Amino acid sequence: MIAATINDTEVLVEEGSTVLQAATKYGFHIPTLCYHEGLPAYGACRMCLVEITQGASSRLESSCTRPLEQGMVIKTDTREIRGHRKMIMELLLARCPDAEVVQEMAREVGVTESRFSKLNEDCILCGLCVRACRDAIGMSAISFMSRGIKRHVDTPFSMNSDVCVGCGACARVCPTGAIRVEDYGAKRYVRYFNTELELQPCEECGRYFTTKRFFEKNKNDFVGADELYRLCDACRRRQHASMLKGPLVNVHP
Numbered sequence: 001m002i003a004a005t006i007n008d009t010e011v012l013v014e015e016g017s018t019v020l021q022a023a024t025k026y027g028f029h030i031p032t033l034c035y036h037e038g039l040p041a042y043g044a045c046r047m048c049l050v051e052i053t054q055g056a057s058s059r060l061e062s063s064c065t066r067p068l069e070q071g072m073v074i075k076t077d078t079r080e081i082r083g084h085r086k087m088i089m090e091l092l093l094a095r096c097p098d099a100e101v102v103q104e105m106a107r108e109v110g111v112t113e114s115r116f117s118k119l120n121e122d123c124i125l126c127g128l129c130v131r132a133c134r135d136a137i138g139m140s141a142i143s144f145m146s147r148g149i150k151r152h153v154d155t156p157f158s159m160n161s162d163v164c165v166g167c168g169a170c171a172r173v174c175p176t177g178a179i180r181v182e183d184y185g186a187k188r189y190v191r192y193f194n195t196e197l198e199l200q201p202c203e204e205c206g207r208y209f210t211t212k213r214f215f216e217k218n219k220n221d222f223v224g225a226d227e228l229y230r231l232c233d234a235c236r237r238r239q240h241a242s243m244l245k246g247p248l249v250n251v252h253p
C-alpha cells in the first residue's frame with residue numbers, strides 16, 4: 001500500500017494507483033476530459049492537473065497519468081490550478097464552442113466566454129476514440145494525424161478504412177458526439193472517418209445485426225454452436241431457449 005496526503009487528508013491506496021484514482025477514492029473531485037477508466041490514460045487534456053510536492057520540489061502534473069508515490073503531498077484545487085484549468089477551458093471553448101461536454105466543464109470551472117477565436121471544431125483531441133479502437137478492440141483503424149493546429153484523428157489518408165470493423169466503440173467513448181455510426185439499408189457508415197461497411201443479416205429473421213467484418217473477426221472466438229453465431233441476439237436467445245426446453249435424455253429409444 002502507498003501512503004500520501006491529498007488536500008491535508010492522509011490516504012492509503014493500492015500500489016499502482018494513479019493520483020487521480022487515489023483522489024477519487026477519497027472523494028476529491030478532479031475534472032477530467034480525456035480519461036476513461038477502461039482505457040490507458042493518455043494525458044491529453046491536462047484538465048486533471050494537480051500540484052504534487054515531493055521533498056523540496058512542487059510542480060503541476062496531470063493526475064490521470066501520474067502514479068501515486070509514497071509520501072507525496074498533493075493539492076487538487078489551488079488558485080494556480082484553477083487558473084490553468086480556466087485557460088485550458090478557454091482554449092477548448094474556442095476550439096469546440098458547440099460541444100456540450102465542453103460547455104458544461106467550462107461552467108464547472110467558471111469560464112463563460114473564451115478570449116480566443118472560434119474554430120468550430122467537433123473534436124477536442126482527447127484521443128479516447130484512438131485508444132478504444134487500439135486498446136479495447138485491437139484494430140488501430142484510426143490515429144492522430146498532423147501537428148499543431150492541423151492535428152486531427154483520422155483513418156490513413158482519410159480513406160475508407162479497410163481495418164475498421166464498424167463496432168462503434170469510437171463513437172461510444174467520444175465525449176463530444178463528433179463520431180456518428182449510422183446504418184442505412186445493408187451498409188453501416190462511420191461518419192467521422194469516411195468509412196462504410198457491409199452489414200451481416202441474421203440467418204433466421206434477416207435483420208442486419210452487425211457488420212460482415214466484425215462477424216468474420218469474432219467468429220473463431222464464439223463459444224457456442226456455429227448456427228447460433230449466425231443469428232441476431234433476439235433469435236439467438238429464442239433458439240437457445242428452445243434448445244434448453246428440448247428433452248435432455250431420450251427416454252423413448
Ligand code: SF4
Nearest residue numbers: 123124126127129174
Ligand atoms: S473524435 Fe471524439 S473521441 Fe476522438 S479525439 Fe475527437 S473528441 Fe476525442
Ligand code: FES
Nearest residue numbers: 043045046048064
Ligand atoms: S484527464 Fe488527465 S490529462 Fe485529460
